[in-house]
Amino acid sequence: MIRQLRAVLGSRLPRHLAWLVLYGVLQGVTFAMLVPVLRALLSGEPAGGWLAAFAAVVAATALAYYVQSMYGYRTGLDAMRGLYHRLGDHVAALPIGWFSSDRVGRLSQLAGKGVMDVMRIPAHMLQVVVNAAVVPLTVLACMFVFDWRLALAALATAPVIWLAFRWTGSLTQRNDKAMDDAAAEATDRVVEFARQQAVLRAFGRVGEGHRLLDDALIEQRRALRSMLRTALPGLGAVALTVQLAFTVVLIAGCSLALGGTLAAPELIGLLVLAVRFTEPLLTAADVAANLRLARGSLSRINQVMAEPALPSGAGATPLDASIELSGVCFSYDGHPVLDQVGFTVAPRTMTALVGPSGSGKTTITRLIARFWDAGSGSVRVGGHDVRDYRPEELMAQLSIVFQDVYLFEGTLEDNIRLGRPAATDEEVRQAARLARVDEIATRLPDGWQTRVGEAGATLSGGERQRVSIARALLKDAPIILLDEATAALDPENETALVQALTALTKDRTLLVIAHRLQTVAEADQIVVLDRGRVAELGTHEQLLAEDGRYAAFWTERARAQGWRLAG
Numbered sequence: 001m002i003r004q005l006r007a008v009l010g011s012r013l014p015r016h017l018a019w020l021v022l023y024g025v026l027q028g029v030t031f032a033m034l035v036p037v038l039r040a041l042l043s044g045e046p047a048g049g050w051l052a053a054f055a056a057v058v059a060a061t062a063l064a065y066y067v068q069s070m071y072g073y074r075t076g077l078d079a080m081r082g083l084y085h086r087l088g089d090h091v092a093a094l095p096i097g098w099f100s101s102d103r104v105g106r107l108s109q110l111a112g113k114g115v116m117d118v119m120r121i122p123a124h125m126l127q128v129v130v131n132a133a134v135v136p137l138t139v140l141a142c143m144f145v146f147d148w149r150l151a152l153a154a155l156a157t158a159p160v161i162w163l164a165f166r167w168t169g170s171l172t173q174r175n176d177k178a179m180d181d182a183a184a185e186a187t188d189r190v191v192e193f194a195r196q197q198a199v200l201r202a203f204g205r206v207g208e209g210h211r212l213l214d215d216a217l218i219e220q221r222r223a224l225r226s227m228l229r230t231a232l233p234g235l236g237a238v239a240l241t242v243q244l245a246f247t248v249v250l251i252a253g254c255s256l257a258l259g260g261t262l263a264a265p266e267l268i269g270l271l272v273l274a275v276r277f278t279e280p281l282l283t284a285a286d287v288a289a290n291l292r293l294a295r296g297s298l299s300r301i302n303q304v305m306a307e308p309a310l311p312s313g314a315g316a317t318p319l320d321a322s323i324e325l326s327g328v329c330f331s332y333d334g335h336p337v338l339d340q341v342g343f344t345v346a347p348r349t350m351t352a353l354v355g356p357s358g359s360g361k362t363t364i365t366r367l368i369a370r371f372w373d374a375g376s377g378s379v380r381v382g383g384h385d386v387r388d389y390r391p392e393e394l395m396a397q398l399s400i401v402f403q404d405v406y407l408f409e410g411t412l413e414d415n416i417r418l419g420r421p422a423a424t425d426e427e428v429r430q431a432a433r434l435a436r437v438d439e440i441a442t443r444l445p446d447g448w449q450t451r452v453g454e455a456g457a458t459l460s461g462g463e464r465q466r467v468s469i470a471r472a473l474l475k476d477a478p479i480i481l482l483d484e485a486t487a488a489l490d491p492e493n494e495t496a497l498v499q500a501l502t503a504l505t506k507d508r509t510l511l512v513i514a515h516r517l518q519t520v521a522e523a524d525q526i527v528v529l530d531r532g533r534v535a536e537l538g539t540h541e542q543l544l545a546e547d548g549r550y551a552a553f554w555t556e557r558a559r560a561q562g563w564r565l566a567g
């Protein structure tokens, strides 16, 4: 744990620890000085010297307390800031494919509660833990100076206390993972329940969503109960052995006093010391559970940090606007999706990807954009392997128009400007006009300045895609990856979209996941995918002549469309 902490807390940790140890030693010495002070006071000897020394040590202890507290808070705040930065930098370098919805849910929990848990280690818990070791050791050393027999009695109890701590630790450790898993599962279900409200309500399955959430919460309660059941005997054992240690010293002290070999004032002082010997141990047992919780958060943060980031290439200059896949194989978590996929898209041509649902069309566009790296084979853009580019160089080559368009919190104009933040107002309007977003702007209450996105006005599916096309037009990249809308659009939206697409695809290389027959027929090349393999490849006429899968797909679609038009 210290190694993990060092990585998080950095250079401040050794100095913080040094002050904590000093504070612990000074506390021990303060308590120890009570023995001569009490002895002097109770036996009527002059106590001025001892009282002055006692006051000096108390002042030094207060100073050490202040310094170590300041260190604790500063180290905690630094740790929090540092963790946010390191997490942010690392997450920004992770492959986009890593961001599944459950991981995003857990990441947000980690960034909120997890980081606060870790921050509490230096701010609050480290002091208690260091005190639990240093104060009893100092007190014990001082006891040896005053009366070695009582010190030996206290020392004899140490192995029993240590064993009780070990036992409690091992009991609760077994439950820690179950507790962590149950808490993570409950978080996932809460996030899912909130996110999927529309789907759950649309299908009348709100009860189902409740049930999954309830199950997760019941499991979490069960894990907590089981943890308490196993932890309580351990905690009781620690409290018992600590009290036992005090009782042993008490009995030993009283018998020495009764035997006449220990004066009463010294006995009182030494008993006060014995109380101080045991007290920090009880406090440490209390914070142990919180410490384990923080340790769980720390290792989960370290797990995210250990996720391999996409290595950036050394940098390359694209030679043209071509795309080339050769022998590409790819699996999602061991589940093979693409198998020896190979085709070339020549610059300024259009290739249509067609194939049944799940055949791997979207995955191909994701590999070109390097959301993931191919398992084997190569994906080349502009004549270089995508792994040779720096991320920003690759992205400068690509405009991506996906089906699910995310609108950020901000105005309609901001959402288009995202394509190229440095664009002039005129360029933004021009791209918007071409994508027919100006029609949307006239309809909205505040025009271009209407706030859209999650908390603002929401746009229809077709309108969102037009915003996305405007972004892509503004970005003006030489290669476009486009997923055509599958949802049926009203005729007006469809015409607007087709016009926007025509504007987008002028003089550019286009790889499109085609759903409209018109797009497919206009393509220079059609790649027919089937279960992750290229089943057929050629022009519309060539493939129709082959009378294979494409011909069947075309006939079926044409018939379906004919029915729709007739209806």
Ligand SMILES: Nc1ncnc2c1ncn2[C@@H]1O[C@H](COP(=O)(O)OP(=O)(O)OP(=O)(O)O)[C@@H](O)[C@H]1O
Pocket: 332, 333, 337, 355, 356, 357, 358, 359, 360, 361, 362, 363, 364
């Ligand atoms: N993030 C993911 N994790 C695991 N499996 C995935 C993931 N994305 C897609 N898959 C699986 O990979 C296969 C190919 O998916 P892909 O989205 O590439 O197909 P597609 O041809 O684009 O389908 P559609 O036309 O329905 O969008 C499918 O079996 C899908 O379930």
